Amino acid sequence: MQYDDNLTAERPTFVTHLECAATGERHEADQIHNLSRAGKPLLVRYDLHGVKKALSKAALANRSPDLWRYRELLPVRQRRNIVSLGEAMTPLLPLPKVAAKMGGGDLLVKDEGRLPTGSFKARGLVMAVSMAKAFGIKHMAMPTNGNAGAALAAYASRAGIKSTIFCPEDTPEVNVSEIGLQGATVYRVNGLIDDCGKIVAEGKAKVGWFDVSTLKEPYRIEGKKTMGLELAEQLGWTVPDVIFYPTGGGTGLIGMWKAFAELEAIGFIGQKRPRMVAVQAAGCAPMVRAFEAGVEHATRWEDAQTIAAGIRVPQAIGDFLILRAVRESKGFAIAVSDEAIAAGLDEVAREEGFLMCPEGAATYAAYKQSLADGRVKRTEQAVLFNCATGLKYPLPPIRRTLDRHSPIDFAAL
Numbered sequence: 363m364q365y366d367d368n369l370t371a372e373r374p375t376f377v378t379h380l381e382c383a384a385t386g387e388r389h390e391a392d393q394i395h396n397l398s399r400a401g402k403p404l405l406v407r408y409d410l411h412g413v414k415k416a417l418s419k420a421a422l423a424n425r426s427p428d429l430w431r432y433r434e435l436l437p438v439r440q441r442r443n444i445v446s447l448g449e450a451m452t453p454l455l456p457l458p459k460v461a462a463k464m465g466g467g468d469l470l471v472k473d474e475g476r477l478p479t480g481s482f483k484a485r486g487l488v489m490a491v492s493m494a495k496a497f498g499i500k501h502m503a504m505p506t507n508g509n510a511g512a513a514l515a516a517y518a519s520r521a522g523i524k525s526t527i528f529c530p531e532d533t534p535e536v537n538v539s540e541i542g543l544q545g546a547t548v549y550r551v552n553g554l555i556d557d558c559g560k561i562v563a564e565g566k567a568k569v570g571w572f573d574v575s576t577l578k579e580p581y582r583i584e585g586k587k588t589m590g591l592e593l594a595e596q597l598g599w600t601v602p603d604v605i606f607y608p609t610g611g612g613t614g615l616i617g618m619w620k621a622f623a624e625l626e627a628i629g630f631i632g633q634k635r636p637r638m639v640a641v642q643a644a645g646c647a648p649m650v651r652a653f654e655a656g657v658e659h660a661t662r663w664e665d666a667q668t669i670a671a672g673i674r675v676p677q678a679i680g681d682f683l684i685l686r687a688v689r690e691s692k693g694f695a696i697a698v699s700d701e702a703i704a705a706g707l708d709e710v711a712r713e714e715g716f717l718m719c720p721e722g723a724a725t726y727a728a729y730k731q732s733l734a735d736g737r738v739k740r741t742e743q744a745v746l747f748n749c750a751t752g753l754k755y756p757l758p759p760i761r762r763t764l765d766r767h768s769p770i771d772f773a774a775l
């Protein structure tokens with residue numbers, strides 16, 4: 363990565379304060395924070411007028427293609443605190459063949475599987491760990507369904523910070539292994555992610571761990587926000603008509619919604635917003651239930667089950683922020699079955715040569731369902747999020763073999 367400022371210089375960041383997402387109460391910048399005094403997520407606020415004067419589209423175009431190109435809209439003030447593993451911009455790929463089969467829509471997928479540790483959790487955790495380094499935090503802890511823990515382990519080790527991580531006991535082996543290999547202490551817990559979260563909260567109270575749970579620290583959102591910044595830049599400073607986002611804790615959906623508001627404030631985009639669609643699995647759909655009931659908060663989803671582990675989140679502390687973004691954008695929340703997810707994954711891999719993760723395949727299944735029920739039109743530009751590489755998930759075995767000592771019927775191969 364290249365930077366135009368020296369290693370110890372203050373970076374031109376514009377953070378003014380943090381704000382309680384529920385009450386609007388102001389909290390000081392440059393201090394360690396978890397939730398607000400009201401017990402709700404904190405949002406980072408910037409001097410956007412200052413950013414507008416300091417940053418031009420042309421200047422941005424010349425910067426290296428990674429998420430640090432948006433530094434004026436990011437919280438890390440000193441470059442020496444950046445804990446990078448190479449957070450490359452991710453490609454926006456068309457899916458022309460499957461789109462043609464559905465009658466020809468403008469269908470794009472942002473492939474987040476290219477990021478360090480193979481998922482978009484890297485965007486959030488690189489920011490949280492860089493800020494933790496700036497604050498001198500020594501020990502971070504987190505509940506995870508896998509990908510967030512992998513990203514925390516990697517960045518914390520790189521920063522020389524201890525990490526302790528708790529996964530539900532049925533978390534895929536590969537996730538637990540990568541977390542352990544990347545230097546964290548990792549435990550399987552006989553419960554779901556929110557049960558793991560309770561252990562972290564207790565450890566925070568008893569031994570002072572820094573709690574990096576989704577939305578319980580303010581900077582993961584800022585990292586995830588870069589998905590919205592990147593997407594708008596890649597589309598020539600426009601936004602698509604509709605975004606399908608696989609929603610667990612909702613950091614990315616909330617972050618992108620924040621990104622679009624900030625981009626409008628600095629004059630980079632206009633008033634148009636994409637419709638934000640929160641995609642969940644039918645076996646764990648608390649946001650869909652709350653959206654349909656017209657309520658502001660979601661109740662816990664009992665017996666949560668789905669093959670899309672990243673969105674198996676029974677209860678989200680940012681539920682009201684997810685629902686607010688979905689409603690303000692005139693979007694909706696939609697649930698898809700595991701069968702539709704698996705079929706979508708197979709179809710896109712076979713037709714387009716693109717192996718999605720189950721959560722990414724859920725957005726594809728949701729797009730199909732929304733075209734069929736008329737909530738999205740073929741003429742609209744839709745962006746799906748593939749949030750992790752499909753290679754991180756258990757894959758079906760192939761049993762076909764060939765005996766090189768027997769005659770081979772080449773015409774039949």
Ligand SMILES: *Cc1c(COP(=O)(O)O)cnc(C)c1O
Pocket residue numbers: 481483509510576608609610611612613614615672673719721722749750
């Ligand atoms: C974490 C995760 C999600 C959900 O992201 P949120 O922003 O927390 O809602 C979706 N897909 C994958 C692969 C994930 O790891």
